Amino acid sequence: MTQSTMTSTHTPIEKKSIQIQVxxxxxxxxxxxxxSLVDFLRDELGLTGTHVxxxxxxxxxxxxxxxxxxxxACCMFxxxxxxxxxxxxxxxxxxxxxMTQIQDAFCEKHAxxxxxxTPGMLMACHALxxxxxxxxxxxxxxxxxxxxxxxxxxxxxVDAVMYATQAQKA
Amino acid sequence: xxxxxxxxxxxxTLSHALETLNQYGGDAKLIAGGxxxxxxxxxxxxxxxxxxxxxxxxxxxxxxxxxxEVRLGAGVRQRxxxxxxxxxxxxxxxAKGIQWVxxxxxxxxxxxxxxxxxxxxxxxxxxxxxxxxxxxxxxSTTEGVRxxxxxxxxxxxxxxxxxETEALTDIIWPVWQGGRIGTAFEETAIRKGDFAxxxxxxxxxxxxxxxISKVSFGLGGxxxxxxxxxxxxxxxxxxxxxxxxxxxxxxxxxxxxxxxxDMHASAxxxxxxxxxxxxxxxxxxYQESLHAQLPQDR
Numbered sequence: 001m002t003q004s005t006m007t008s009t010h011t012p013i014e015k016k017s018i019q020i021q022v023x024x025x026x027x028x029x030x031x032x033x034x035x036s037l038v039d040f041l042r043d044e045l046g047l048t049g050t051h052v053x054x055x056x057x058x059x060x061x062x063x064x065x066x067x068x069x070x071x072x073a074c075c076m077f078x079x080x081x082x083x084x085x086x087x088x089x090x091x092x093x094x095x096x097x098x099m100t101q102i103q104d105a106f107c108e109k110h111a112x113x114x115x116x117x118t119p120g121m122l123m124a125c126h127a128l129x130x131x132x133x134x135x136x137x138x139x140x141x142x143x144x145x146x147x148x149x150x151x152x153x154x155x156x157x158v159d160a161v162m163y164a165t166q167a168q169k170a
Numbered sequence: 171x172x173x174x175x176x177x178x179x180x181x182x183t184l185s186h187a188l189e190t191l192n193q194y195g196g197d198a199k200l201i202a203g204g205x206x207x208x209x210x211x212x213x214x215x216x217x218x219x220x221x222x223x224x225x226x227x228x229x230x231x232x233x234x235x236x237x238x239e240v241r242l243g244a245g246v247r248q249r250x251x252x253x254x255x256x257x258x259x260x261x262x263x264x265a266k267g268i269q270w271v272x273x274x275x276x277x278x279x280x281x282x283x284x285x286x287x288x289x290x291x292x293x294x295x296x297x298x299x300x301x302x303x304x305x306x307x308x309x310s311t312t313e314g315v316r317x318x319x320x321x322x323x324x325x326x327x328x329x330x331x332x333x334e335t336e337a338l339t340d341i342i343w344p345v346w347q348g349g350r351i352g353t354a355f356e357e358t359a360i361r362k363g364d365f366a367x368x369x370x371x372x373x374x375x376x377x378x379x380x381x382i383s384k385v386s387f388g389l390g391g392x393x394x395x396x397x398x399x400x401x402x403x404x405x406x407x408x409x410x411x412x413x414x415x416x417x418x419x420x421x422x423x424x425x426x427x428x429x430x431x432d433m434h435a436s437a438x439x440x441x442x443x444x445x446x447x448x449x450x451x452x453x454x455x456y457q458e459s460l461h462a463q464l465p466q467d468r
Binding site for chain 1: 171172173174175176177178180201204205208209211212213221223225249272273274275276278279361362363
């Protein structure tokens with residue numbers, strides 16, 4: 001496409017002012033309506049923990065909590081999250097240098113290799129444990145069926161969640 | 171993959187949404203859960219000039235349970251249906267079907283109305299809507315309110331009778347009266363929550379003697395729209411279901427389908443799946459009806 005056709009089809013769109021509480025901090029920005037929530041988190045706020053995989057709702061790498069419920073951050077626009085609460089992988093642990101039991105278990109049980117799916121997997125697993133503190137193995141598999149991992153074959157991820165939730169029981 | 175530029179309007183009321191739709195004359199799209207629309211925009215298969223966000227319209231989120239029907243607002247989230255305390259006793263087929271709809275993350279955003287207007291041929295809620303013969307209420311500023319039956323609503327793959335400036339507002343699901351009702355929803359997908367390669371749904375009511383008094387069933391993912399088989403269903407009235415009968419009916423139903431081939435499954439394999447899944451659904455719904463309460467406990 002030539003430069004002239006690119007400019008002729010381009011209509012400037014007014015940016016929208018939004019306010020989103022991300023990991024407990026209120027963030028106010030002006031965004032183009034077409035900015036996806038995941039691009040907003042990464043590019044506007046520099047929170048690159050949330051990963052972008054397929055960008056069309058299949059891989060689950062971009063999973064975040066929206067008002068405490070897991071959603072795919074590539075399948076909504078940042079303007080839609082105006083006045084809502086978002087938790088990303090950076091917001092899981094209470095403070096810097098500390099990890100959640102599930103995060104620790106991911107290390108312990110080698111639940112990641114390349115780590116690309118890990119933020120999404122962690123969000124999916126935390127969402128599961130939030131309403132089901134002692135899931136069965138089948139329930140863990142169901143919860144992570146939304147997320148694609150190309151390295152582990154999933155077994156170590158299941159092991160990690162079982163390890164973390166059974167350690168809580170002990 | 172980024173969406174093309176668009177303007178964004180958050181609707182405050184349904185009439186605000188409908189007026190804005192009208193102003194854009196077909197260049198705007200309503201967005202509810204966006205779980206199909208946003209990916210289509212990312213791939214630039216859809217390039218609306220404006221998105222009208224109806225997520226905050228409480229009037230579209232109503233769930234009204236009556237003895238003879240359930241009225242669902244188009245904006246009711248799939249996840250809210252999944253956890254609705256009384257839905258199972260009124261519409262057990264939806265309760266079973268919803269388990270197959272996407273994943274927790276997509277059901278948290280995806281809506282009932284969004285799934286129906288998107289009209290993916292393999293959509294579970296669309297199949298349930300055909301099997302239960304729902305009425306769909308549409309509204310626009312120019313045409314006012316009108317209702318359509320499910321078979322007049324789904325016209326083809328991703329194609330419905332909803333006009334460019336019209337919105338789906340309510341879906342009215344009939345509740346079968348009397349007891350001894352059994353339901354089944356069967357599906358095969360590459361990964362649980364992915365698009366169905368084929369799916370089958372069935373609702374059966376039986377007499378105390380075990381003969382079929384009312385039955386509806388359908389197949390999804392094997393034609394341009396989910397389809398039902400009223401003529402075949404009529405032949406089952408008065409009969410007792412058996413594996414041989416289920417297989418014969420499922421075979422005839424599957425033979426009438428015209429599935430496509432893709433990288434996941436050939437047309438022949440989809441037909442085979444359709445037959446196997448429908449056989450299973452007919453038998454399982456029938457068995458469930460024999461053991462169901464009379465009258466149903468609501």
